[in-house]
Amino acid sequence: MKHFVSPYNQSIDLKFPEKITVYDTTLRDGEQTPGVCLQTPEKLKIARKLDELGLHQIEAGFPVVSKEENRSVKAIVRENLDAEILVLSRTKKEDIDMALDCDVDGIITFLGTSSLHLKHKLKFSQEDALNICMSSIEHAKDHDLFVAFSAEDATRTDLDFLKKIYNRAELYGADRVHIADTVGAISPQGMDYLVTELKNEINIEIALHCHNDFGMALSNCISGLLAGATAISTTVNGIGERAGNTSLEELVMTLLLIYGVDLEFNIKKFYELSQLVEELTNMKVPDNKPIVGRNVFRHESGIHVDAVLEEPLTYEPFVPELIGHQRQIVLGKHSGCRAVRAKLGEYGIDVSRDELCKIVEMVKEKREKGKYINDELFNDIVRSVRGPFNF
Known part of the structure; x- marks a missing residue:
């Protein structure tokens, strides 16, 4: 594995959890990106590729949304993938029953817990919220589902109430609680504090669902893991509502190469997976996107x-x-002789030093006039310098 990171990383004593679970929500939160709508065959393609990567859990969708969504989840379950299949459920019996009908491995059931959500969206008191959530968790556990309880807008929720509802979720049998940073409003230092506080209160796993509104989703996840969280929600290419979610490829490669934490994923699948999601969602990956962007290499x-x-x-x-x-040498105004000679070498063309200098000069001139130096234009430049030949 050829890479080289800063030697200063090695002087810092950091302790990550022994086991980290990645549950990918490309097929649920990713699809909630405005303008994205995936059909069952498309969801199956992405689910299979996620499984080839080695994902631990796949959040396959939100079955109650539509009949097509329900069909998609059932189709993914029938694939018998190695990954556990989870779905999103509101804290409602009918949602959980629908998840059971889909024969999934588990659910992520959620309710807004901040005063903003309770007052303006749900019109609930804190006590109402507690009773509703516990009833849902109890119903799901009665049917042997893996149950994760997610406090929506957790990072803007009163800490005492958050501790209370997570404590109660643990008491009622939840397997994991999720900190949803719903609008990406927490800082890495705040996440460290929050996870540390919760670890002192509860004994079940803590997961992080971070949004990227301030560009800190990945940093918040790393901070949370170091504080004791053990599961991370991701999406391929970082897609999702508004500014998106924690990027799957950025999280995995950062853990592996910056921190030396190997999740044992088949990372050779990353670029292929990225391109597949780009194609099926029609969401172009920015050229400068970390890890999988076209300009990275x-x-x-x-x-x-x-x-x-x-x-x-x-x-x-x-x-x-x-x-x-794969690496690509691009010709332009900043190109030198070695880059042009390397490009000529791809076609088995040898030129004199004078011819090479002339070609470099013409490449710079054409690019500064707004021309992109593609193979056709490069061909024309070379022919103009040394005459006809077969490319």
Whole structure:
């Protein structure tokens, strides 16, 4: 595994949980991205690829939403994947019964717990919320489901009430509680404090569902894991409502290469999975997206290209082959002789030093005039310098 990270990381004594569960919600929260609507065959393709990666749990959907959603969940269950299949359920008996009808392994049942949600959305008192949640957990456990209770908007919920409802969830048999940072409003330091406080109160697993509204979803997850959380919610490419969720590929690769925590996933599937989700959701991955973006392993600057051709890790944190990606040398105004010679080498073309300098000069001129140096234009430039040949 070819990579090189800062030696200063090794001087910090950090303790992660011995076991970390990743439950991916691309098929549920990811699909709640405005404009995204996946049909059953598309959901099956993504679920299979997630399973090939080695995901622990897949949140397959929200069965009560529609008949098609219900069919999708049942179809995923019938695939007999290695991953456990979870679904989202409101704290309502009919939702849980529908999950049972889908024959899933477990549910994530949720209710807003902040004063904002209780007052303006639910019109509930805190006591109402406690009774409703416990009744749902009890019903699900009576049918032998894995039950995770998620406090929606947990990071803006009164801490005493949050402790109370999680304590009660544990008492009623919940297997895991989820901290939902619903609008990405917590900081890494705040997450550390919150998880530490909760660990002093409850003995069941704590999971984190972080949104990326302030660009801190990944940092909040790392902070929460170090404080004792043991499960993380992710989406492929970080898609999801508003600014999205914790990116699956960023979380896994950060844990592996920055912190040395190997979740034993088949990481060579990452780029393929990313492209599949991009295609099926019609949500373009930004070129500069960490890990899977097209620019992560593309190099134009002459100084960079010279170094990368000698040793890729000079300007790459890890080699692209690790995740099924590939390196690309891009020609443009910053290109030097070595980059152009490497490009010529791809086609088995040898040129003199004078011809090479002329080609480099023309590449720069064309790019500065707004032309993208694709293979066709590069072909024309080379022909104009050294005459006809077969590319």
